[in-house]
Amino acid sequence: MLTGSADPGVLAAGAATMKSFDVESLRLEGVETLQVFCETRRADAEAFLPPALHPTLPPALTWTAHRVNESPWGPFSMAHCRIECRSGLRQRGFLRGGFVDNPEAAAGLSEGWGYALAPGQVDLQAGYHETRLRVEASGAQVLDLSLEDPAVLRPQDTHFVASMNLAHTPNGLRLVQVEAEFEVERAERGRPQLRGFDAEGWHCPGLEPTHPVAALLARGAVTLPALRFVCRPDVLAFTGSEKVGGAN
Amino acid sequence: MKFGIFFELSVPRPFTPEGEHQVFMNALEQARLADELGFSTVWAVEHHFLEEYSHSSAPELFLTAVAAQTSQIRVGHGAVVCVPEINHPIRVAERAAFLDQVSGGRLEFGTARSSTWTEIGGFGADPDATKKDWDEFVHVLPRMWTEEFFAYEGRCFSMPERAVLPKPLQQPHPPLWVTVTSPGTELDAADRGLGCLGVATAGFAEQERRTREYHRRIQLCDPAGAVVNDRVSTLNFLYCHEDARVGGERGMAMMGHFGLMNAHLLFTREAYPSTAYQSLGNLAPPPRASSAPSPAEGPKLPEGMCLGDPQHIIQAIKHWESIGVDEVNFMLNAAEVLPQDQVLESLRLFAREVMPAF
Numbered sequence: 001m002l003t004g005s006a007d008p009g010v011l012a013a014g015a016a017t018m019k020s021f022d023v024e025s026l027r028l029e030g031v032e033t034l035q036v037f038c039e040t041r042r043a044d045a046e047a048f049l050p051p052a053l054h055p056t057l058p059p060a061l062t063w064t065a066h067r068v069n070e071s072p073w074g075p076f077s078m079a080h081c082r083i084e085c086r087s088g089l090r091q092r093g094f095l096r097g098g099f100v101d102n103p104e105a106a107a108g109l110s111e112g113w114g115y116a117l118a119p120g121q122v123d124l125q126a127g128y129h130e131t132r133l134r135v136e137a138s139g140a141q142v143l144d145l146s147l148e149d150p151a152v153l154r155p156q157d158t159h160f161v162a163s164m165n166l167a168h169t170p171n172g173l174r175l176v177q178v179e180a181e182f183e184v185e186r187a188e189r190g191r192p193q194l195r196g197f198d199a200e201g202w203h204c205p206g207l208e209p210t211h212p213v214a215a216l217l218a219r220g221a222v223t224l225p226a227l228r229f230v231c232r233p234d235v236l237a238f239t240g241s242e243k244v245g246g247a248n
Numbered sequence: 249m250k251f252g253i254f255f256e257l258s259v260p261r262p263f264t265p266e267g268e269h270q271v272f273m274n275a276l277e278q279a280r281l282a283d284e285l286g287f288s289t290v291w292a293v294e295h296h297f298l299e300e301y302s303h304s305s306a307p308e309l310f311l312t313a314v315a316a317q318t319s320q321i322r323v324g325h326g327a328v329v330c331v332p333e334i335n336h337p338i339r340v341a342e343r344a345a346f347l348d349q350v351s352g353g354r355l356e357f358g359t360a361r362s363s364t365w366t367e368i369g370g371f372g373a374d375p376d377a378t379k380k381d382w383d384e385f386v387h388v389l390p391r392m393w394t395e396e397f398f399a400y401e402g403r404c405f406s407m408p409e410r411a412v413l414p415k416p417l418q419q420p421h422p423p424l425w426v427t428v429t430s431p432g433t434e435l436d437a438a439d440r441g442l443g444c445l446g447v448a449t450a451g452f453a454e455q456e457r458r459t460r461e462y463h464r465r466i467q468l469c470d471p472a473g474a475v476v477n478d479r480v481s482t483l484n485f486l487y488c489h490e491d492a493r494v495g496g497e498r499g500m501a502m503m504g505h506f507g508l509m510n511a512h513l514l515f516t517r518e519a520y521p522s523t524a525y526q527s528l529g530n531l532a533p534p535p536r537a538s539s540a541p542s543p544a545e546g547p548k549l550p551e552g553m554c555l556g557d558p559q560h561i562i563q564a565i566k567h568w569e570s571i572g573v574d575e576v577n578f579m580l581n582a583a584e585v586l587p588q589d590q591v592l593e594s595l596r597l598f599a600r601e602v603m604p605a606f
Contacts, residue, residue, distance in 0.1 A: 056514045
């Protein structure tokens with residue numbers, strides 16, 4: 001089995017800080033989600049993951065953006081980039097970087113679920129022939145991609161994987177497992193078009209997207225759940241997993 | 249009840265030419281012994297690019313070697329990927345007929361469409377089309393084998409009139425199967441008169457439900473080939489040892505490693521959401537969490553797995569038999585977790601103590 005080779009201490013630069021694991025689940029209604037799956041260079045397979053996680057073959061990343069109209073923090077849009085991976089037997093995405101346009105949402109998502117999100121403009125525009133995502137930070141564009149020629153899918157055809165967010169926690173530096181639940185009402189799949197990606201801006205210097213595979217646009221409720229597990233980043237999940245919160 | 253052996257040809261890291269060679273030679277030795285011991289079929293999968301999990305990218309060559317080194321055991325494509333970007337249907341028909349000829353009419357012909365993005369994406373195939381491709385293949389292949397001259401205007405390929413050669417030795421043609429991973433594929437098999445080649449380790453209740461529905465539906469089938477194959481096989485793991493604890497521990501180590509390799513595959517649905525791939529296609533779900541043993545009890549085996557002493561394995565197979573399963577195919581190793589001498593001894597003990605009960 002290939003395992004990640006990145007130094008967790010280096011990966012932790014800019015990681016979120018969580019004071020406790022006792023977060024209540026949060027249901028967000030009417031969320032518009034764009035997710036784009038893209039293969040990356042084979043040589044990148046292990047370099048961007050901590051030793052706890054295994055790369056997929058071929059290695060891949062996903063960009064995911066949410067436009068949320070109602071939340072305890074008001075409306076917000078966020079986008080994040082994850083490396084697709086396995087934690088033990090499970091499919092996961094390792095969060096490398098993200099942006100959000102609402103400081104209160106940034107704080108809430110960081111403290112509650114370990115999302116490290118920098119301030120940025122996240123512009124997700126869904127249309128009938130194209131959905132476009134543009135992300136800008138510090139005056140520079142860090143992502144520009146689109147879903148083109150959408151075709152309707154059934155809600156049950158969609159697939160989302162849980163996130164592993166590296167954060168400073170009461171247990172130390174840990175991968176926080178966020179098993180977001182999607183209740184999809186409408187879904188479309190289209191051809192992904194990647195126009196620009198600043199890997200360094202997403203804390204992935206050197207990462208090369210090579211082959212965009214599919215873009216998915218979904219509308220429906222998203223629930224950020226109470227936390228159940230965290231995992232040490234330096235050892236495999238079989239030995240490094242820890243129950244937290246309401247896990248039994 | 250018939251017994252087969254089933255090869256993924258998984259190779260442990262680090263990959264070396266010698267390491268791959270050893271895996272292939274070990275598998276051939278297992279096949280020769282299985283032939284001597286009275287096993288019915290050697291199956292070999294077709295997979296591409298699946299590092300560690302399966303290096304069986306040219307199963308027709310492996311099976312040709314098996315056929316040359318054995319005398320009775322049948323050789324099974326388990327299965328040919330019926331997607332034109334991966335295998336052109338004319339070449340599939342030619343290779344299969346050739347293997348049937350050189351094996352002396354011992355070919356079992358399985359069909360599949362691939363479940364991983366690693367493979368489908370690697371060949372640039374269209375995930376939305378693979379089910380339709382497979383359906384077209386299973387209808388035209390028997391015609392290529394049985395018609396002196398064949399011409400075709402179809403969806404995934406067309407050809408002017410030609411003689412597709414050679415013809416199979418078995419008449420009218422080798423038995424046809426389809427691999428069943430996703431729930432519901434057994435109905436596709438039944439409707440077309442194809443054998444149900446289980447490659448996912450379902451539990452007793454689920455297998456009984458699928459088998460009952462398969463047998464009900466195949467009575468009404470519109471056969472894709474010239475002959476109906478109404479057999480049901482399941483996939484299992486085999487490690488047989490006089491000491492139940494040793495058998496369970498070693499067998500679980502093998503099965504657990506295979507489950508881990510399987511979980512690390514990149515399934516199509518994960519990369520490319522599609523109606524055509526409704527399940528992730530897991531080939532071997534890991535042992536249930538509830539099976540974690542206490543040190544005093546020894547390993548608690550997953551339902552129906554043939555890991556342990558001969559008596560345990562006989563009971564498991566009797567249960568499979570009672571719910572309508574005709575054949576059980578065994579994985580014998582995973583990435584060489586078990587030493588070759590242990591695999592061979594397990595096969596011998598199975599033949600000596602278990603086979604006579606059936």
